[in-house]
Amino acid sequence: MYKIYPKTLFLGQKIQYLPSCQSTNDEAAALIAQNDPAEGTLVVTDNQTAGRGQRGNQWEAKAGQNLTVSLILKPSFLSANEQFWLNIAISLGIYDLLHPLVGDALRIKWPNDIYVYNRKLGGILIENTLHGYGLAWSIIGMGLNVNQTEFSYPTATSLQQETPLPNTYDVPGLLSRLCETLEQRYLQLRSGQRDQLKINYLQILYRYQEEQLFDSEGRYFRGIIIGVDETGRLAIAVDGQVRYFGFKEVSFVI
Template sequence: MYDPCVKTLFIGKKIIYLPTCHSTNDIAAELVRKENLSEGTLVITDSQTAGRGQRGASWVTSQGQNFTFSLILRPTFLAPGEQFLLSQAISLGVRDFVSSITEDIQIKWPNDLYINDFKLGGILIESTWQGARMAHAVVGIGLNINQTHFESSIGSVTKGTPQRATSLRLETGQCFELAAQLPHLLQALEHTYLRLRGGRYEAIRNDYQSALLGYGEKRLFRGKDGRIFEGTVTGVTALGKLCIRHADGVQLEYDIKEVEWLWPDQYSSQETP
C-alpha cells in the first residue's frame, strides 16, 4: 500500500493502489473518462501483466520489485506543437530522482532512462485532445528498482537475460523500500511539471539535451530500410524528432518509427558502411 504524498502540492495526493492489473495506463485512461479525477491522481500496481512501452513493446516487471504506475495530468496549456515538452519534463523528473541515488543516468530518446547503456526505465504518454487543447495525459512510468533478473522482452546482456536492463539495486548494491522512495520520485516529477506549467520551455529543452544519451557522440543506428549506419546525435527538434548527423555530414531528422538505436556489443564496426 502507498499513502497519499504529503510532500507535493497535487501529484500523488490521490493514489489508487491495485495489487495486480493488466495495465495502469489503460485503467487510468478508463477512470479519467468515467470520473472527474483530479490532476495528479496516481494509479500504481505491484504487478502489471500487460504493460507496454514504445514501438508496441511489452513492459514486464517482477511483482513488488519496481515502480509501475500511471499519472493523470491535465496540461491544457500546451499547444499541439508543444506536446513533446511534456515528455521532456517527465523524463527530466525521473532523471532527477535517479540522480539523487546514483550517477551516470541519461535519457535515451525519446523518453527511456539508461545507466551506462543499460535500461533502467521507460515512459509512455498517451494524450487525449479536444480540438486544439490537450484534455488530459496519462503518463505511464516503469522504473526498475529492486529487480535483479530480467526475462521476456526486457533483459540485459550482462546484468540479466536476454537483452539490456538494469535496476537501482544492480547499480548500487542497495535494496530500496518502494513506499519510502515514491514521495521523492513524485516530488521530482512535480518540480519539473511545474517548471513546464510556468512556461520554462527553453530551459526544459536545454536540460533535456544535456541529459541526452549519445549527444555529440558517434553511435550506431538502423534505419527503417534495415540499413545500419553511424551517426552523431545533435539534438531533438521541438516536435520530438531525433537529429542525427551522418558520416557524410548530412543531418536528418527521425521519427520514433524511422530509426532504431543499436549498441556496440551487438554489431561490430565492420558491419557499418
C-alpha cells in the same frame, strides 16, 4: 496499500492503488472515462500483468519488486504539436529522482527510456487525449526497475543492481520523492521555462554529440545526435547534413 505523503501541491495527493492489474495506463484511462479525476492522480500497482512499452513492447516487471505507476495530468497549455515538451519534463523529473542514487552514468535515451551506461533502468509511455488543437488529458505510464535483480533481457538493470542496498529499496518512499521531482519539472514547463528544460534535457541525453550507428528501416548509417526539434524528432548529423527522425523511424544499434 500505498500511503505516501509527498510535499507537493497536487501531484500524488490522490492515489488509486491496485494490488494487481493488466496496465496502470488502461486503469487511468478508465478513470478519465468514468469521471473527472483530479490532476496529479496516480494509479499504482504491485503487479502489472500486461504493461506496455514503446513500439508495442511488453514491460517486464516482477510483482512487488519495482515501481509501476501512471500519472494523470491536464496539460491544456500545450498544443498537440507541443506534446514532446511533456516528455522532456517527465524525463527530467525521473532523472532528478535517480541521479542522486546512481550518479553521472544515468542518461535519458531518446525518446523515453532511462539508461545507466548501456542498460535500461526504466521507461516512460505517454498517451495523450486531444481536445481541438490542444491536450485534454495525458496519462504518463512509468516503470522503474528497483529491487528486481534477474531479467530476461541482458540489457535491463535496476537500482539494486547498480547501487545495492543491504536490504531493499523503499518503493513507496521512492514514489513519494518522484511525485516531488515530477511536479517541480511540470510546474517549470507550465510556467514557460522551456529553454532551461531543453538545456537540461540535452545535457543528459544518451549518446548526445557522439558518433553512433543507427538503423532506419533496415538501413544502417553512422551519425551524430545534435538535438531534438520542437515536435520531438531526433536531429542527427549525417554526412554533413541534418536529418530528422520520428519515434519509430530510427533506432540505436548497440
